[in-house]
Amino acid sequence: MEAFKTHRGLVIPFNRANIDTDVMLPKQYLKSIRKTGYGDWLFDGLRYLDEGDINTDTSTRTINPDFVLNLPRYKGGSILVAGDNFGCGSSREHAPWAIRDFGIKVVIAPSFADIFYNNCFKNGVLPIQLSSERVSSLFDQIDTNEGYELQINLERQSILLPDGTDLPFDIDPPQREQLLEGSDVISLTLGHRDTIMRFEERHRKVAPWLFNNSIV
């Protein structure tokens, strides 16, 4: 995974609460076996006026001109600001993949659903929780200033606003570390390889029936 240290980008406002994982990526796209390439289907039901599936060429579909992601002024945006309880619903990772593949590096919201929040870190996306007041003031500023950009510094845990204000944000140290290092959790766990192997040996002695399966 790519390390995340600082990021500067255009901000997209999505002022709605309870955006669930089905809204982020409708279930017909669960059928893809790819690990990437979900970006064109992010918020599919809102972004397009016609229904699509994984075989439809998205360039042939009818764009919903009113949806925020389709507004020219937000084109190329990489920071999403959203309402409460962002990412509720299923544990499937296809939703954070769509966020990541679309090019969103940071999501800012007053609150996140638990599993989604954790899944973001596993996929190189930084979720930032700010108070409702701060988020609504962000919405106001984005609205009135075209080309509104933010600069995120993960090391210093701060958001630099265009007017020069520095907003601090909280984040769990291990998750911050994970993004800063771009560390692959599997490698970290494999760092404990010997401990796992010793455990496995003991476990095999205590409960041999759990190891007694032939693989047919």
Next chain:
Amino acid sequence: MKPKTLYDKLWDMHEVTEMKDGTSLLYIDRHILHEVTSAQAFEGLRENNRKPWRVDSCVATPDHNVPTTQRQTGMEGVKDAVSRIQILALDSNCAEFGIREYKLNDIRQGIVHVIGPEQGLTLPGMTLVCGDSHTSTHGAFACLAQGIGTSDVEHVLATQCLAQKKFGNMLINVEGDLPRGVSAKDMILYIIGKIGTAGATGMATEFAGSTIRALSMEGRMTICNMAIEAGSRVGMIAYDEVTFDYIRGRAHSPKGDLERQACRSWENLHSDVGAKFDAIYEFNAADISPHVSWGTSPEMVIPIDGTVPDPSQQETLDAREDYFQALNYMGLTAGQKITDVQLDRIFVGSCTNSRIEDIRSVAEIVKGKHIAASIKQAMVVPGSGLVKQQAEDEGLDKVLLDAGFEWRDPGCSMCVAINSDKSLPGEHCASTSNRNFEGRQGHGSRTHLVSPQMAAAAALAGHFIDIREII
């Protein structure tokens, strides 16, 4: 020694190490894989040149998007090109990494949460994961089972461990005899109605009490299956003779000396007297009646003799909005009797209720009768090839077909509607599955969660009826 809960014991038996950030590595004994959440995990292994840590801990089967007709033709019968790709990807990944797979036309194929127990691959005292939230089902066997996302599927494949923090301990205790006509499904719908879909969030939930102990393994699986609908990733029931009787003689259960040794360790799989729980709920079986969901969340349930609730009577603004939205989506009006809702489809199946006991109870009710003319489709989808075979050996398929039901091949089917089995927009479906979210059974579909008995009775009447009046 300090008294422990069942969850504490299972956790302690599998905790490899606690890392400095407070997360632990939990050793995983069994990993079940299916076609929808595994392809990207295998791709991750390949990209990083990794191998599965212990292939003998894994078992795979396609279930989510398999067609439920023409099974004997194998892949030929899979008409949907995209489903084909996904199923073939599972086949080739399993072949490449040496993982055992019950393929499409293997009699052992079926819904992941049905085949694990059926094959004796789900055993007491083990840790078990699967890339599916209803993995809580397996906890009925006094094991620690939980659903995981695709990153974790890859993590468990590569390391045999899950990195996580321990949950809290919750106890749900139910005492007394279930009234006539009330099943395990009604009990869990009732409980979720009481504690809410976030009632057990962050908890590992143990179900206990005389009512739970009196249930068959099938009933216990139905209960644990829906623990996740109360927000709990883990549901569990203590080990007893009922557990042992189910396991004994299964294809992969321990035999001979190993069985004796295993049994001695399994006897300890219960919460100790005086064990400390972070939260406890107590219920009386006598208070439970047959239940039906009216809304778009599993907590939106009412007794069969109840009426659709009035949003304006709800306490909070959020609840009022939720209820309005749900009523609107479901096309119902406040105060309407639930028995007046006309049904279009009947679905008996899913990992909640597709086992032999469920199919028997449907057959018993519809025997010699016929579904109402207004029902467009009534289908029974057995949970596995073996359940199907057993039902056919007992002649249940004949009873169901005679009554106007379709008798399908095993899979998730209309529970999640990503194969071709669907409900159409606006249609009301009585379903034995576990989720009634908007669009779950097809775009615009309206799901009512019920027990198999209630689904059978509704099929005959064309609308919900109180099962207690006809048995």
